[in-house]
Amino acid sequence: MKVFPYTDVEPQDANSGAERVQVRWLITKEMGAPNFAMRLFEVGRGGRSPFHDHAWEHEVFVLEGEGSIMTKEGSRKFRQGDVVFVLPNEKHQFRNEGKGVLRFLCLVPIEKKTK
Amino acid sequence: MKVFPYTDVEPQDANSGAERVQVRWLITKEMGAPNFAMRLFEVGRGGRSPFHDHAWEHEVFVLEGEGSIMTKEGSRKFRQGDVVFVLPNEKHQFRNEGKGVLRFLCLVPIEKKTK
Numbered sequence: 001m002k003v004f005p006y007t008d009v010e011p012q013d014a015n016s017g018a019e020r021v022q023v024r025w026l027i028t029k030e031m032g033a034p035n036f037a038m039r040l041f042e043v044g045r046g047g048r049s050p051f052h053d054h055a056w057e058h059e060v061f062v063l064e065g066e067g068s069i070m071t072k073e074g075s076r077k078f079r080q081g082d083v084v085f086v087l088p089n090e091k092h093q094f095r096n097e098g099k100g101v102l103r104f105l106c107l108v109p110i111e112k113k114t115k
Numbered sequence: 116m117k118v119f120p121y122t123d124v125e126p127q128d129a130n131s132g133a134e135r136v137q138v139r140w141l142i143t144k145e146m147g148a149p150n151f152a153m154r155l156f157e158v159g160r161g162g163r164s165p166f167h168d169h170a171w172e173h174e175v176f177v178l179e180g181e182g183s184i185m186t187k188e189g190s191r192k193f194r195q196g197d198v199v200f201v202l203p204n205e206k207h208q209f210r211n212e213g214k215g216v217l218r219f220l221c222l223v224p225i226e227k228k229t230k
Contacts (some may be wrong), residue, residue: 001182021160026198027174036134036151038174059142059153061220069116076118083141085117105176107222109150113127
């Protein structure tokens with residue numbers, strides 16, 4: 001069993017193509033997680049992830065702030081307390097559209113996506 | 116892509132042995148999640164899960180309130196913003212030790228645990 005504040009994990013710059021996005025890898029394969037990883041993303045004002053796709057899903061919970069997710073279906077707004085589910089191979093982009101930081105959890109399977 | 120407030124999912128009473136615990140199944144196999152499920156637990160004042168174990172891990176993020184987790188190693192306090200990771204087969208109990216509701220996300224793998 002492990003218990004720690006999320007701020008114990010240092011943020012890293014997210015992948016290239018993202019603007020003002022940092023990620024903290026909270027629960028990882030290296031920690032002993034057998035199936036999926038928990039990450040916390042922080043998106044600065046005006047920041048966004050690239051419009052991209054991949055073979056794995058995203059399970060997202062919005063902790064703070066507001067923004068939108070764009071897919072080929074269009075754009076949907078979200079805010080604190082919202083759940084966002086992105087299917088495998090669904091092209092998507094997260095955007096911070098609020099006045100402050102956008103903070104959300106985003107979990108991914110380990111076998112298909114670690115680093 | 117799906118976006119919805121967590122309150123759109125009705126809470127259900129948790130398994131027998133739990134006291135004042137309700138669960139909302141936010142992202143499920145039925146929704147198309149291939150690997151893991153997202154649940155949100157709400158534990159009323161003085162409530163607790165049973166002291167139990169199972170073959171799957173828990174990946175937990177504390178959204179609100181404060182409590183403790185008991186394992187055979189002892190008890191650890193947690194509060195809003197904390198991450199809790201419980202290994203497969205690790206016996207554990209969650210307890211609300213705050214004055215209000217304890218609210219946390221708890222994700223589990225789908226193949227080992229759905230319903």
